[in-house]
Amino acid sequence: xxxxxxxxxxxxxxxxxxxxxxxxxxxxxxxxxxxxxxxxxxxxxxxxxxxxxxxxxxxxxxxxxxxxxxxxxxxxxxxxxxxxxxxxxxxxxxxxxxxxxxxxxxxxxxxxxxxxxxxxxxxxxxxxxxxxxxxxxxxxxxxxxxxxxxxxxxxxxxxxxxxxxxxxxxxxxxxxxxxxxxxxxxxxxxxxxxxxxxxxxxxxxxxxxxxxxxxxxxxxxxxxxxxxxxxxxxxxxxxxxxxxxxxxxxxxxxxxxxxxxxxxxxxxxxxxxxxxxxxxxxxxxxxxxxxxxxxxxxxxxxxxxxxxxxxxxxxxxxxxxxxxxxxxxxxxxxxxxxxxxxxxxxxxxxxxxxxxxxxxxxxxxxxxxxxxxxxxxxxxxxxxxxxxxxxxxxxxxxxxxxxxxxxxxxxxxxxx
Numbered sequence: 109x110x111x112x113x114x115x116x117x118x119x120x121x122x123x124x125x126x127x128x129x130x131x132x133x134x135x136x137x138x139x140x141x142x143x144x145x146x147x148x149x150x151x152x153x154x155x156x157x158x159x160x161x162x163x164x165x166x167x168x169x170x171x172x173x174x175x176x177x178x179x180x181x182x183x184x185x186x187x188x189x190x191x192x193x194x195x196x197x198x199x200x201x202x203x204x205x206x207x208x209x210x211x212x213x214x215x216x217x218x219x220x221x222x223x224x225x226x227x228x229x230x231x232x233x234x235x236x237x238x239x240x241x242x243x244x245x246x247x248x249x250x251x252x253x254x255x256x257x258x259x260x261x262x263x264x265x266x267x268x269x270x271x272x273x274x275x276x277x278x279x280x281x282x283x284x285x286x287x288x289x290x291x292x293x294x295x296x297x298x299x300x301x302x303x304x305x306x307x308x309x310x311x312x313x314x315x316x317x318x319x320x321x322x323x324x325x326x327x328x329x330x331x332x333x334x335x336x337x338x339x340x341x342x343x344x345x346x347x348x349x350x351x352x353x354x355x356x357x358x359x360x361x362x363x364x365x366x367x368x369x370x371x372x373x374x375x376x377x378x379x380x381x382x383x384x385x386x387x388x389x390x391x392x393x394x395x396x397x398x399x400x401x402x403x404x405x406x407x408x409x410x411x412x413x414x415x416x417x418x419x420x421x422x423x424x425x426x427x428x429x430x431x432x433x434x435x436x437x438x439x440x441x442x443x444x445x446x447x448x449x450x451x452x453x454x455x456x457x458x459x460x461x462x463x464x465x466x467x468x469x470x471x472x473x474x475x476x477x478x479x480x481x482x483x484x485x486x487x488x489x490x491x492x493x494x495x496x497x498x499x500x501x502x503x504x505x506x507x508x509x510x511x512x513x514x515x516x517x518x519x520x521x522x523x524x
Contacts, residue, residue: 133521138181138410139199139351139365142519146198147185155510159187162502166489169370170196174409174482179417179424180518184410190367190486201366202484203355203396204405204412205463206451207470209320211352212401213261213449214419215327215339217433224330227258227436231265237326243298252301254309257326260319261448266305267316274300275317275402278380278395290381290395293325313446320402327401335400346428347418348520349411355396355404359388363406367486369467389466389488396465403465409482414520416472416480425520460500464493471499479511 136142159173170188174181186196204211219225230236233253238244247253251266259265272280278290285291285299300318307314324335331338336354344352353363362368369390376386377393387393396404407415417425421434429437437448440455447453452460456476463470467488474480481503489495 133518135348135521136519137350138348138414138520139408142181142184142198142410144185144195144198146519147183149515151513151515152183152510155183155506155513156185158502158506158509159185163188163485166487166495166498167372168485168487168489170200170367170486172196172198172200172202172409172482172484174198174413174484175514176413176417176480177514178478179420179422179520181410181413181417181520182514182517184413184519192368196367196486198410199351199365199408201351201353201363201406201408202470202486203369203465203468204403204407204484205465205468205470206317206403207412207461207463207472208399208401208403208405210419210449210461210472211339211343211405211415212320212323212327213437214415214429215343215401216257216261216323217429217437217448218342219327219330221430221433225257225326227256227261229257231255231257231260231322231326237329241294243294244301246298246302249305251305251308256310257323258448259309260316260323263313263315263319263446264307264310265316265319266307266309266311266314267300267318268303268306268314269316270306271303273317275321275399276394278398279378279382282382290398293321293398293400296398297322297325313444315446317399317402321400324401339401343428344415347415349407349415351411352405352407352415354400355406357392357394357396359391365408366406370487371467372488372490390468393466403463409484410519412472412484413480413482416474416482417520420474420480422478462493462496464495469495469499471496471503473500473503475507479507481507 163171170190172186175183184198186198186200188196190196190200220227232238232244232247255265274296281299327338328335371388377389379385379387379392380395418428419434438453438459440453450459450461458476459474461472469485471483483499
C-alpha cells in the first residue's frame with residue numbers, strides 16, 4: 109500500500125467513523141499514488157500485448173493508456189520509455205496539445221456560471237470584452253464585431269490560416285514584422301487581427317488555434333489573473349488535478365516527471381525565435397508555451413481522466429460545472445459542427461477530443477456506455493493529426509476484446 113494511502117487509512121481507523129452503510133470514499137492525489145503496478149493483471153495480458161504491438165507499429169517510444177468506467181478509474185499504465193532508459197509510468201506527464209482546449213472551454217463555462225461573461229457576449233467592438241484594447245485598434249471589417257464567445261468556442265469566428273497558422277508560424281511573423289523576439293499573446297493578436305476573415309462569424313466552422321488563444325486572453329482579462337493560475341484555482345484543483353502545468357519550450361525546461369519527446373525522424377528545423385539555430389522540432393521548433401489554452405497544458409493521463417470525470421455529467425464523481433453547462437458543451441448540432449472544447453459530438457453521445465504537436469499525440473474517447481479511453485504518446489508519427497483515426501480504430505477493437513475483463517475498482521478513491 110502506498111505511504112499516502114496507508115496514512116489516510118490509519119487516520120481513519122483511529123477516529124470515529126460515521127454510521128453509514130456505504131463505505132467512505134477518500135480521493136487520492138493521483139500522481140503521488142498511482143503506478144504501473146496498480147494495473148498489472150493477468151486478465152488484461154492481451155490488452156498489454158496489443159498496446160505494445162500498436163506502439164511498435166508506429167515507432168512510438170513511450171505512451172500511457174488510461175481507462176475509466178462509470179467515473180471509476182479502472183486501468184492506467186505507462187509503456188515504453190519516457191527518457192533514454194527511464195520507463196514510462198502511469199503518472200508520467202505529457203504535453204496534451206489541443207486537448208488543452210477542453211480545459212479552456214471548461215474555464216469559459218465556469219465564468220459564465222459565475223456571471224463573469226455570457227457565451228453570447230461580443231468579443232470586439234463597442235461593448236465587447238476587448239473594447240478599447242490596443243491590439244484591436246486596426247479592426248476594420250464589420251464582421252469582426254459579430255464574433256461572440258461561443259463562436260470562438262465552436263471554431264465559428266471565421267479565422268483562417270491562408271497565410272499560415274499564427275500559432276505555428278512564429279519565425280515568419282518575427283521576420284515579416286521586424287520583431288526582436290517571439291511575440292507575446294497581445295502582440296501576436298495585433299498582428300493576426302489585420303488579416304481578413306473567411307466565413308462570416310457564426311456560420312461555417314473553421315478550426316482555429318488562435319481562437320482559443322483569444323479565449324485564454326479573455327480569462328485573463330475578466331479574472332485579473334494569469335490564465336494558468338485562474339484555471340488551476342477554479343477548474344483543475346476543484347477537479348482533484350494538481351499536476352497540470354503550461355508547457356515550456358525546451359528539454360531543459362521540462363516539468364518534473366515530464367517525458368522526453370522523441371522525433372520520428374532525424375531532421376532538424378529552424379528555431380522559432382529566428383536565432384538561426386537548427387533544433388529538434390519538439391524543442392524550439394514552435395512556441396509551445398505561447399499556445400496557452402489552445403495547446404500548452406502538460407499533465408498525466410490519470411489526472412486528465414479525473415478532469416474528464418469532473419465534466420461528464422455523471423453522479424459518481426462530483427462535477428465542477430452545472431448540468432446545463434455540461435449539456436451545452438456536449439450538445440449535438442450537426443456532424444460538421446464542433447462541440448464546446450470537444451472535437452466531435454455524435455448523435456449517439458460519443459465525445460472525442462484529439463491533440464497533436466511535434467512528437468505528441470493524444471486522444472480522448474468518451475463512449476455512451478460510460479467508458480472513457482485516453483492514449484498519450486511522446487513520439488510523433490508520419491501521419492500527424494491523422495494518427496488519431498488509427499488510435500480510434502484501435503480503441504474500438506480493444507473495447508470489444510477487453511471491456512468485459514476490466515477490473516471492478518476505482519483508483520480515484522480509497523474506500524474506508
